[in-house]
Amino acid sequence: MAFKPFKITPSARRLLELWPLFPAAVYLIGFLIVVVSYLFALSFSFADEHGVTIFPSFESLRAVFAAPEFNSAFVNTIAFVAVGTPLELIVGLALALLVYRSFHLRNIVRSIFIIPLAIPALVTATMLFILFDFPGGHINHLLMGKYCFLPAVLHNPINWRGVKLLALGIALAGKVWRDMPISMLILLAGLNAIDPELFDAAKTMGAGLRQRLWRIVVPLILPSISTVVLLRSLEMWKEFIFPFILAGQNNLLGTLIEILYNNWGNAGEAAVVSLTLVVCIVVTALVYLVFIEFVKKLTARR
Amino acid sequence: MADVALSHIYKSYDGNPVIADLSLTVKSGEFVTLLGPSGCGKSTMLRMIAGLESIDKGDLYIAGRRYNDIPAQKRRLAMVFQSYALFPHMSVRENILFGLKINKVAPALMEEKFTWAIALFGLTGLERRLPKEISGGQRQRVALARALVLDPDVLLLDEPLSNLDAALRESAMEELKRVHRSVGKTIIYVTHNQVEAMSMSGRIAVLAGGNLEQFAAPQAVYDDPQTLFTAGFIGSPPMNFLTGLLQTRGTETGIATEVGFIILDKERQVRCVASLGKKVIVGIRPQNISYTDHFSARRVSDTSITLKAELFETLGDRNLVVARGAGDTVLRFLMKQDDDILPDRQVGVFIDGRKIHVFDPDTRKSIFK
Ligand SMILES: Nc1ncnc2c1ncn2[C@@H]1O[C@H](COP(=O)(O)OP(=O)(O)OP(=O)(O)O)[C@@H](O)[C@H]1O
Ligand SMILES: [Mg+2]
Numbered sequence: 001m002a003f004k005p006f007k008i009t010p011s012a013r014r015l016l017e018l019w020p021l022f023p024a025a026v027y028l029i030g031f032l033i034v035v036v037s038y039l040f041a042l043s044f045s046f047a048d049e050h051g052v053t054i055f056p057s058f059e060s061l062r063a064v065f066a067a068p069e070f071n072s073a074f075v076n077t078i079a080f081v082a083v084g085t086p087l088e089l090i091v092g093l094a095l096a097l098l099v100y101r102s103f104h105l106r107n108i109v110r111s112i113f114i115i116p117l118a119i120p121a122l123v124t125a126t127m128l129f130i131l132f133d134f135p136g137g138h139i140n141h142l143l144m145g146k147y148c149f150l151p152a153v154l155h156n157p158i159n160w161r162g163v164k165l166l167a168l169g170i171a172l173a174g175k176v177w178r179d180m181p182i183s184m185l186i187l188l189a190g191l192n193a194i195d196p197e198l199f200d201a202a203k204t205m206g207a208g209l210r211q212r213l214w215r216i217v218v219p220l221i222l223p224s225i226s227t228v229v230l231l232r233s234l235e236m237w238k239e240f241i242f243p244f245i246l247a248g249q250n251n252l253l254g255t256l257i258e259i260l261y262n263n264w265g266n267a268g269e270a271a272v273v274s275l276t277l278v279v280c281i282v283v284t285a286l287v288y289l290v291f292i293e294f295v296k297k298l299t300a301r302r
Numbered sequence: 303m304a305d306v307a308l309s310h311i312y313k314s315y316d317g318n319p320v321i322a323d324l325s326l327t328v329k330s331g332e333f334v335t336l337l338g339p340s341g342c343g344k345s346t347m348l349r350m351i352a353g354l355e356s357i358d359k360g361d362l363y364i365a366g367r368r369y370n371d372i373p374a375q376k377r378r379l380a381m382v383f384q385s386y387a388l389f390p391h392m393s394v395r396e397n398i399l400f401g402l403k404i405n406k407v408a409p410a411l412m413e414e415k416f417t418w419a420i421a422l423f424g425l426t427g428l429e430r431r432l433p434k435e436i437s438g439g440q441r442q443r444v445a446l447a448r449a450l451v452l453d454p455d456v457l458l459l460d461e462p463l464s465n466l467d468a469a470l471r472e473s474a475m476e477e478l479k480r481v482h483r484s485v486g487k488t489i490i491y492v493t494h495n496q497v498e499a500m501s502m503s504g505r506i507a508v509l510a511g512g513n514l515e516q517f518a519a520p521q522a523v524y525d526d527p528q529t530l531f532t533a534g535f536i537g538s539p540p541m542n543f544l545t546g547l548l549q550t551r552g553t554e555t556g557i558a559t560e561v562g563f564i565i566l567d568k569e570r571q572v573r574c575v576a577s578l579g580k581k582v583i584v585g586i587r588p589q590n591i592s593y594t595d596h597f598s599a600r601r602v603s604d605t606s607i608t609l610k611a612e613l614f615e616t617l618g619d620r621n622l623v624v625a626r627g628a629g630d631t632v633l634r635f636l637m638k639q640d641d642d643i644l645p646d647r648q649v650g651v652f653i654d655g656r657k658i659h660v661f662d663p664d665t666r667k668s669i670f671k
Contacts, residue, residue: 195385195387197383197385197387198387198389198390200349200352200354200374200381200383200387201381201383201387201389202389202400202404203353203354203373203374203375204352204353204354204374204375204377204379204380204381204458205375205380205400205401205404205405205448205452206375206376206401206404206405206452207375207400207401207404208375211404215400215404216389219391220390220391
């Protein structure tokens with residue numbers, strides 16, 4: 001008797017092809033469910049003065065949202081997202097264009113710009129901490145003319161990390177510096193996918209550098225740009241290490257969680273802040289998706 | 303309207319010369335083809351004229367003005383690329399209007415030119431499609447339309463038809479000729495396809511290894527190839543080449559070869575006296591070797607030789623015969639469909655003495671004065 005091959009319908013085949021993903025999916029979803037449900041449980045419980053845990057309770061929620069620390073951390077975080085994301089995009093794009101245009105040395109130049117990623121964030125942040133220290137940091141010394149090659153511009157040292165805006169600015173600069181290779185590499189991949197003859201064609205039709213950038217490059221790397229915007233904005237929401245080391249008392253949501261949990265031993269309020277962060281990230285992702293659909297419709301065809 | 307003059311152009315990449323001392327003048331309104339094998343520097347030439355590639359040495363003049371240092375976006379040239387280089391994110395309409403928008407043309411004029419272009423190139427109805435949604439032939443027409451709406455002084459075309467199938471290429475060639483006649487632009491056209499070059503151009507510049515081999519009208523390039531390269535490159539099936547000695551026997555001058563003494567006609571005899579006694583290479587097109595059983599058809603300037611037919615290739619209207627003569631010399635010639643030549647038979651053929659090409663093996667140039 002001849003062996004009869006096993007018949008598979010196309011839809012069954014598609015399901016079958018997804019099968020190897022099953023363990024990973026179960027793990028991820030399971031992980032999310034455990035963590036988020038625990039987060040919810042913590043957020044809505046409250047330990048009273050006798051140490052008795054009350055559930056459900058809105059006490060943690062109320063306490064967090066009433067606290068001025070939360071408000072300022074929330075504002076600081078939004079500022080990080082709103083300033084940091086475009087900054088990373090612009091710096092990444094500028095670097096990508098630079099690498100793209102440095103024809104012969106492209107690989108070397110690219111490698112140089114990847115270095116920040118190779119240094120642990122903690123090290124970078126600590127370096128910045130030392131540079132901007134008060135009263136004896138290198139920047140202060142430099143400006144006060146303590147290094148032979150520069151004249152003195154200052155008489156008294158500046159407490160860089162003591163000024164809120166400066167402290168946050170230094171933290172943000174460190175973050176952007178460290179992460180710029182990621183944006184650069186994504187955008188560079190987008191640039192490399194463009195047929196260089198398109199630029200030649202635009203040139204012969206009279207388009208200058210700026211017109212080529214806006215009419216050809218940007219529309220064609222829009223997918224890369226939107227990837228960068230999504231990835232970097234999510235990163236900015238949950239940023240921890242740079243503000244933790246550099247921003248002093250000026251908390252972000254990420255550092256506030258740490259302070260609440262470790263310093264103040266308030267797990268419930270820490271959980272509420274974490275939950276807020278989760279909600280912010282989910283909302284950002286959704287807004288992004290809607291926005292992308294909108295842009296797609298807009299750029300479709302006219 | 304502008305003439306394009308290249309004078310002693312040199313170009314090299316990483317020390318490897320690609321173009322060496324090339325001079326060429328294209329008259330205003332002329333259709334000139336740069337014809338040559340792959341890698342001979344045709345695209346490089348075109349890109350230098352367009353300003354997309356720098357010129358190492360030499361001068362480029364357009365309409366009498368030196369253009370070497372004028373950036374590509376300031377030259378009033380338009381170029382059609384081999385890949386068409388249509389902007390993938392723009393519709394047909396936007397692609398065609400791109401250059402006009404860049405040059406800030408008034409909307410009314412823009413609309414007028416657009417309407418003219420889509421009518422000329424038969425693109426009506428495709429205005430809103432993206433390049434990926436139209437056929438290869440349509441893409442090529444969009445690329446041409448995009449170049450022509452700019453009203454360029456010079457139109458540069460880099461193998462625009464190479465991606466098209468035979469039928470489409472035929473109609474595209476007609477279209478290009480029609481466009482050239484109606485707009486009268488100076489056109490520099492690059493191809494490695496001799497059929498395209500022959501059928502469209504006013505003059506052909508034959509390039510090989512970065513050198514200009516010959517620059518003449520298509521018929522002149524075919525009838526009077528000035529170099530060995532041109533002789534072998536132009537014409538299909540390719541020319542037969544034999545080596546021999548140029549000498550006079552009795553009253554006739556001809557070339558003593560292994561297959562026999564090939565006589566030149568009187569006019570050619572006069573033109574080659576300076577080279578008498580030299581070793582030469584003889585070129586004979588398959589079209590100029592004829593088989594006929596009527597001996598009376600022979601002209602005085604014809605040479606009669608005997609060959610053994612070995613292989614036959616059908617070309618449709620005629621057959622190509624691969625035959626062997628004395629000294630194992632292989633010669634190809636054409637026979638009419640109703641000629642009956644049998645394989646492995648000796649056949650007598652005539653070589654037309656008026657159509658023989660003779661080259662100096664050292665200079666690789668024609669010896670005819
Ligand atoms: N950017 C470059 N760097 C180095 N060598 C190059 C470069 N561009 C072209 N060449 C070389 O120059 C020579 C001429 O190239 P070109 O593109 O002009 O040839 P072509 O005649 O257009 O050939 P084809 O018919 O295949 O398009 C080739 O040998 C090619 O390898
Ligand atoms: Mg080419």
